[in-house]
Amino acid sequence: MRWIALAMMAIAVASLSAPADAADYAPLDCDKAKSPAERTICGDYDLGxxxxxxxxxxxxxxxxxxxxxxxxxxxxxxxxxxxxxxxGKNLGCLQESYARRIKELENVMAGIASRGPY
Known part of the structure; x- marks a missing residue:
């Protein structure tokens, strides 16, 4: 229940005040994908x-x-x-890279949630 409240609050806050340079890290625009890694990500549903x-x-x-x-x-x-x-085009490497980064960001979220109440 706590995670649901946190997620709803986070979505509301994010929609009101995204960081100035968030566009640099938004999901890839596959029409503009240039690097081998970006093209590989755009071509693979799970990586997307x-x-x-x-x-x-x-x-x-x-x-x-x-x-x-x-x-x-x-x-x-x-x-x-x-x-x-x-x-580059190495699927395994890309999958592992995303798994690590997602875990790091989830840990930040867990730290925020641990300071509740929400």
Whole structure:
């Protein structure tokens, strides 16, 4: 029940105040995919779903944390994008990369939830 309330609150907050550079991390525009990794993600349904989940978690977490932590999350995202792109066309590498990043962002959300009540 607590997660439902947190998710609803997060969606409301995210829709009101997304970070200024959130567009850099929004789900891929497959019409503009350039790198081998981006083209591979766009061509694989499961990776596309992982991209959407990661982008949603990124937007929500950066809208719910203080400015210092937001900067850290954004820096980590930039580093992650470089490591993700280094996977190229390797599906296994891309899947693992997304799994790690999603887990990191879920841990941030769990930290926020642990400071309730909501």
């Amino acid at each position: 779903q992982s991209e959407a989940r990661m982008a949603t978690l990124f937007t929500i977490t950066t809208s719910l944390v203080a400015m210092g932590q937001r900067g850290d999350i954004q820096d980590d995202q930039r580093k992650w994008l470089l490591s993700r792109d280094a996977c």
